[in-house]
Amino acid sequence: MSVDKDETHQRLKAAVHYTVGRICQTVGEDHRREFSRQVIAAIAETAVRQSDIFAKDLEAFARHAKRSTVTPEDVKLVARRSTALSIYIQNKSEELNHEQRDLKKKNTGKRKSRDTDEESRE
Amino acid sequence: MAESDAEIGFRKDTVSKLLSSFFKEDKTRLSGDAALLMAEMLRVFAREAAVRAQKQAESEDCDRVDIEHFEKILPQLLLDF
Numbered sequence: 001m002s003v004d005k006d007e008t009h010q011r012l013k014a015a016v017h018y019t020v021g022r023i024c025q026t027v028g029e030d031h032r033r034e035f036s037r038q039v040i041a042a043i044a045e046t047a048v049r050q051s052d053i054f055a056k057d058l059e060a061f062a063r064h065a066k067r068s069t070v071t072p073e074d075v076k077l078v079a080r081r082s083t084a085l086s087i088y089i090q091n092k093s094e095e096l097n098h099e100q101r102d103l104k105k106k107n108t109g110k111r112k113s114r115d116t117d118e119e120s121r122e
Numbered sequence: 123m124a125e126s127d128a129e130i131g132f133r134k135d136t137v138s139k140l141l142s143s144f145f146k147e148d149k150t151r152l153s154g155d156a157a158l159l160m161a162e163m164l165r166v167f168a169r170e171a172a173v174r175a176q177k178q179a180e181s182e183d184c185d186r187v188d189i190e191h192f193e194k195i196l197p198q199l200l201l202d203f
Contacts, residue, residue, distance in 0.1 A: 009143060015136045020168045022130050027172040028187070033179055035172070035187045042192050043171045047164055048140070050203060054160065055144035062150065069151040070141075075159040082202050085166065092162050096155050 017044040054078055072096070131165040134158055171199055 020043050024035040061074040072093045079089040138157040142150075152160075171192070178191040 005143075008139070012136060012140045012143070016132070016140070016164075019130070019132050019136075019165075020172075023165070023168050024172045024187075026130060027169065027176055031176050031180065033176055033185060033187055035175070036189065038189045039175060039187050039192045042189060043168060043175075046171065046196065046199075047168050050167060050200075051137075051140050051164065052144045054163070055141040056146070058141065058152075058156070058160075059145050059147070059150050068147075068149050069153050070156045071153050072155045072159050075156050075163065079163060085163075085203075088166070089159060089163065093155070093159055096158060100155075 013044070013048055016047055017041065020044040020047060132161045134161055137161040137164060167203055170202075171195070174199060 017040070021040050024040050024043065028034050057078050058070045058074045061077050062068065062070045065073070076086065076089055076093065079086045134154075134157050137160050138152050141152055141157070141160060172187075174195040175187050175192040178194050179185075179187040182191070184191070
């Protein structure tokens with residue numbers, strides 16, 4: 001059981017590492033500088049550990065609101081430390097709400113299951 | 123932020139599974155929209171780390187972004203998130 005959990009964790013870390021690598025590549029291309037593999041690994045590791053902190057905060061915020069599901073409201077609280085980031089996340093959240101309203105308008109008549117909606121958005 | 127790399131980001135299920143694995147209680151769930159927003163948060167975090175490390179390398183006139191550049195920007199990065 002725990003071996004299984006460990007393997008999933010390793011796979012998730014690998015996924016984060018891959019995306020961080022691609023982000024570093026685009027940043028590097030823009031400035032004609034390459035990132036060493038060590039830096040990419042370090043950023044990926046930092047991102048995973050930061051996720052741990054985010055997750056614990058989100059859970060605490062949801063519990064404080066007497067919920068067991070983490071909602072976008074909790075995410076907005078997690079982003080409160082930096083004003084620019086907080087505004088950015090709030091705008092993103094509104095964008096998502098609008099998108100969903102549009103989707104609902106389109107889907108009146110033929111109702112898709114929620115899962116297929118989410119897949120098509122990715 | 124540049125338009126061209128807007129699509130490079132974390133996948134929703136990756137973020138969802140990663141965060142869920144860190145929850146202390148099993149019954150805590152993550153809503154779909156919250157997962158999408160957190161994917162965006164992590165993308166900003168990773169990009170910010172990369173851009174700041176790159177700037178540090180630039181200020182030291184280095185062609186390669188190395189671990190010492192990232193080490194220098196890490197404390198402030200963590201304070202900002």
